Amino acid sequence: MESQRLHAWARVLILAAAAAAATQCTPSRPASRAGGAAVQSDLAVAAQATYVAPGDLDQYYMFSSGGHSGQIYVYGLPSMRHLSTIPVFTPYPATGYGFDDDSKKMLGELTWGDAHHPALSETKGDYDGRWLFINEMNGRIARIDLRDFKTKQILGPIPNLHGNHASSFVTPNSEYAMMATRFSRPVPNRPVGVDRYATEYKGIIAGIKIDPASGEMSLAWQLLMPPFDYDLGDAGKNASDGWMFFTSYNTERATGKLEVTASQRDRDYIAAVDWRAVERAVASGAGDMIDGVRVIDPQKVPGLVFLMPCGKSPHGVDVAPNGNWIVGSGKLQGVTTVFNFEKVQTAIKNKDFTGEEDGIPVLKYESIKDAEVPVGLGPLHTQFGTDDWAYTSLFVDSAIAKWKLGTWEVVDKAPMSYSIGHLAAAEGDTVSPDGNYLVGLNKLSHGRHLSVGPSQPESSQLLDITEEKMKLLYDAFTEPEPHYAQIIKADKVKPIEVYPKEENKHPLAVWDINQAGVTRQGNRVTVKMVAVRSTLTPTDFEVAAGDQVTVAVTNIEQTTDELHGFGLLDYNINLVIDPGETKTVTFTAKKSGVFAFYCTNFCSALHQEMQGYMVVK
Amino acid sequence: MQRLARTNRFLDQTIDVRTRLMVLVAAALLLATYFLPLWNLTMFAPQYPDGLRLDIYSYTLVGGNNGQDIKEINVLNHYIGMRDLVNEEFTEFQWMPFVIGALGLLMLRAVVHATVAALVDVTMLFVYFGAFSLWSFGYKLYRYGHDLSPTAAVQVPPFMPPMFGGQQIANFEVYSYPRAASYAMAGTIVLLLAALAWTWWQARRAAPRDAIAGPAAS
Numbered sequence: 001m002e003s004q005r006l007h008a009w010a011r012v013l014i015l016a017a018a019a020a021a022a023t024q025c026t027p028s029r030p031a032s033r034a035g036g037a038a039v040q041s042d043l044a045v046a047a048q049a050t051y052v053a054p055g056d057l058d059q060y061y062m063f064s065s066g067g068h069s070g071q072i073y074v075y076g077l078p079s080m081r082h083l084s085t086i087p088v089f090t091p092y093p094a095t096g097y098g099f100d101d102d103s104k105k106m107l108g109e110l111t112w113g114d115a116h117h118p119a120l121s122e123t124k125g126d127y128d129g130r131w132l133f134i135n136e137m138n139g140r141i142a143r144i145d146l147r148d149f150k151t152k153q154i155l156g157p158i159p160n161l162h163g164n165h166a167s168s169f170v171t172p173n174s175e176y177a178m179m180a181t182r183f184s185r186p187v188p189n190r191p192v193g194v195d196r197y198a199t200e201y202k203g204i205i206a207g208i209k210i211d212p213a214s215g216e217m218s219l220a221w222q223l224l225m226p227p228f229d230y231d232l233g234d235a236g237k238n239a240s241d242g243w244m245f246f247t248s249y250n251t252e253r254a255t256g257k258l259e260v261t262a263s264q265r266d267r268d269y270i271a272a273v274d275w276r277a278v279e280r281a282v283a284s285g286a287g288d289m290i291d292g293v294r295v296i297d298p299q300k301v302p303g304l305v306f307l308m309p310c311g312k313s314p315h316g317v318d319v320a321p322n323g324n325w326i327v328g329s330g331k332l333q334g335v336t337t338v339f340n341f342e343k344v345q346t347a348i349k350n351k352d353f354t355g356e357e358d359g360i361p362v363l364k365y366e367s368i369k370d371a372e373v374p375v376g377l378g379p380l381h382t383q384f385g386t387d388d389w390a391y392t393s394l395f396v397d398s399a400i401a402k403w404k405l406g407t408w409e410v411v412d413k414a415p416m417s418y419s420i421g422h423l424a425a426a427e428g429d430t431v432s433p434d435g436n437y438l439v440g441l442n443k444l445s446h447g448r449h450l451s452v453g454p455s456q457p458e459s460s461q462l463l464d465i466t467e468e469k470m471k472l473l474y475d476a477f478t479e480p481e482p483h484y485a486q487i488i489k490a491d492k493v494k495p496i497e498v499y500p501k502e503e504n505k506h507p508l509a510v511w512d513i514n515q516a517g518v519t520r521q522g523n524r525v526t527v528k529m530v531a532v533r534s535t536l537t538p539t540d541f542e543v544a545a546g547d548q549v550t551v552a553v554t555n556i557e558q559t560t561d562e563l564h565g566f567g568l569l570d571y572n573i574n575l576v577i578d579p580g581e582t583k584t585v586t587f588t589a590k591k592s593g594v595f596a597f598y599c600t601n602f603c604s605a606l607h608q609e610m611q612g613y614m615v616v617k
Numbered sequence: 618m619q620r621l622a623r624t625n626r627f628l629d630q631t632i633d634v635r636t637r638l639m640v641l642v643a644a645a646l647l648l649a650t651y652f653l654p655l656w657n658l659t660m661f662a663p664q665y666p667d668g669l670r671l672d673i674y675s676y677t678l679v680g681g682n683n684g685q686d687i688k689e690i691n692v693l694n695h696y697i698g699m700r701d702l703v704n705e706e707f708t709e710f711q712w713m714p715f716v717i718g719a720l721g722l723l724m725l726r727a728v729v730h731a732t733v734a735a736l737v738d739v740t741m742l743f744v745y746f747g748a749f750s751l752w753s754f755g756y757k758l759y760r761y762g763h764d765l766s767p768t769a770a771v772q773v774p775p776f777m778p779p780m781f782g783g784q785q786i787a788n789f790e791v792y793s794y795p796r797a798a799s800y801a802m803a804g805t806i807v808l809l810l811a812a813l814a815w816t817w818w819q820a821r822r823a824a825p826r827d828a829i830a831g832p833a834a835s
């Protein structure tokens with residue numbers, strides 16, 4: 001009996017619990033997402049908007065930085081298809097990059113780089129489709145020629161500047177790309193204790209001159225700056241042409257646990273640099289040579305740099321298409337600040353300063369600010385569309401806010417999956433943004449894809465911004481790690497498809513199979529090799545152990561997509577030679593024996609037969 | 618005898634202005650063949666959706682895509698052991714332009730001399746030349762398709778490439794058609810024959826009186 005009563009009570013309890021659960025259970029999704037997935041018709045529209053039929057071409061190129069992969073990834077929009085990888089700071093056997101003599105020399109001792117901000121060359125503030133620049137943390141900047149999508153130059157590591165984060169930011173007529181310090185250190189570099197950080201450590205802003213004809217970069221000048229962490233930048237345009245703007249954090253000049261110590265002040269700075277005035281100062285011989293570089297101390301040459309207070313620990317600074325509004329996004333606050341360049345100029349003229357940092361005047365915040373736009377939590381970067389629309393990424397809110405320049409009204413928010421960092425609108429940082437598309441470059445994907453284990457890909461989400469409401473179109477999962485991307489109209493880029501024979505001036509090029517062969521001078525052996533379907537000629541060659549061997553392979557094809565490879569087993573060599581190209585690799589024949597070489601890049605029906613031997617005696 | 622005499626009389630006749638103009642136009646058409654391709658071969662394959670194109674002129678081969686197509690055709694043909702399509706292999710290119718020039722001069726001679734004989738000469742020579750060229754072209758194609766290297770990587774049975782029309786050869790759809798210069802030559806022949814027919818018809822129209830008068834007088 002007793003046990004029966006107990007059972008009855010248990011039943012009552014279970015029923016009560018079930019009832020409670022039915023009425024008060026925790027929702028399975030947040031109220032803000034209660035609407036659930038987009039309705040079916042929206043999905044159909046999105047599918048059609050992103051569908052590029054087989055054989056059809058995309059409308060835009062997106063050049064996405066590969067972060068610490070050291071590469072640039074090229075995507076087509078709106079399909080979000082990954083079209084190609086441009087190796088920049090990291091060897092890439094798929095194209096033989098970092099294995100042939102030229103690219104090995106370009107990479108130097110570093111086989112790793114943390115690529116950040118791609119910058120397309122500009123003419124009158126608009127992308128001109130000629131070059132693409134990208135910085136990396138080890139004090140370097142690279143130039144890719146968009147004629148063949150190849151890395152042509154890596155400048156650096158340059159002296160004095162450490163941790164090149166605030167880069168590349170090309171000026172409106174590609175006069176300069178920029179570099180700036182994230183990790184201040186003594187200039188010139190020497191062992192000084194961290195306890196003397198505030199006074200002995202220095203930041204550097206460097207102007208990288210770009211040759212208008214060849215695109216060749218050279219280090220023109222450096223500015224000696226207070227030891228802040230310079231984070232991002234943007235070149236002035238139109239109204240503000242001639243100026244550069246860099247955000248900075250840790251204006252506390254703190255060390256140690258920066259997440260706390262560098263987050264104490266309510267406002268840090270945007271450094272406004274009058275780079276034309278710097279040019280004039282350099283021309284008049286100002287500055288000192290430090291480690292072979294002309295370095296100007298703004299304390300000694302006033303009028304070059306001014307500090308614009310911006311709350312709080314600002315990340316991105318983005319100049320609006322008209323050039324007059326400068327948007328600074330304080331990542332630790334809920335607003336983004338819009339400055340007025342005209343007011344900045346007036347404040348400079350009237351010496352409307354509230355203080356100074358190492359002799360650099362600090363402008364009065366209230367005098368230069370136009371608006372604090374309540375975009376949401378954790379604003380990072382802003383891009384622009386047509387009709388004065390601005391789009392700001394919100395890391396903490398994991399969303400994009402759409403707002404209007406001038407009225408400062410926030411009209412829409414699009415949730416991002418998840419934790420958006422940079423964002424890129426179609427030509428959205430030029431003087432004439434296209435609108436149309438916006439890509440959120442998210443840091444986390446949190447399993448919105450088939451599981452690939454703990455190392456999850458990043459997510460890049462495509463939005464349609466042609467209408468009042470932003471519409472999510474597509475999730476793409478991108479290579480780590482897109483810090484920034486630029487989106488350029490496809491017809492502005494005009495790449496070649498083969499290297500024309502008449503342009504090949506390589507001294508070791510041979511275009512006739514009969515001229516291929518081996519020559520020797522002392523212990524230096526040169527193998528002039530011809531690659532054409534489906535033979536590598538000579539098909540075998542002999543060297544002596546210890547010889548210094550140079551193999552120069554010319555791909556004499558002039559047909560598109562007829563690439564050939566030269567893989568030499570056990571010698572860690574793999575070249576990939578494009579049609580019409582000559583590449584060389586130089587090595588010491590240390591190991592004796594017989595070693596096969598073969599075409600590594602599938603070329604033809606008899607690709608497997610495209611092989612030969614190196615005999616090392 | 619009478620017939621021969623009649624023919625000779627006919628040959629010695631002059632041709633009228635209209636006929637001479639026709640011959641002049643025929644010569645002009647012939648001149649155009651220097652600037653236009655005679656024949657075209659186009660090959661499509663899955664890997665070559667835009668096709669590989671080869672134009673044959675009276676004096677040279679011209680590949681499509683700035684000459685690249687002919688290199689590509691040769692690269693592909695080497696797998697089946699076919700000889701390279703290069704100008705040196707075509708002796709026709711050495712003499713053909715001169716023969717065309719000579720025939721053109723003969724036409725101008727017919728225009729100037731304005732005799733039926735001159736017209737007949739050049740017409741007959743031109744017909745022979747046309748026929749020989751066609752045979753020569755066909756024979757060339759035949760030899761290319763049959764003189765395949767015995768050590769070629771890919772052994773295909775000897776074949777006759779199409780001369781006129783389309784044909785599937787392995788993964789290639791091959792099309793071969795005459796082009797503008799051939800039509801110009803056809804036009805030349807048509808004009809010459811028409812000129813001859815016109816003259817003969819006019820002679821016939823004028824002749825009956827003589828023909829009838831002749832026997833009546835004897």
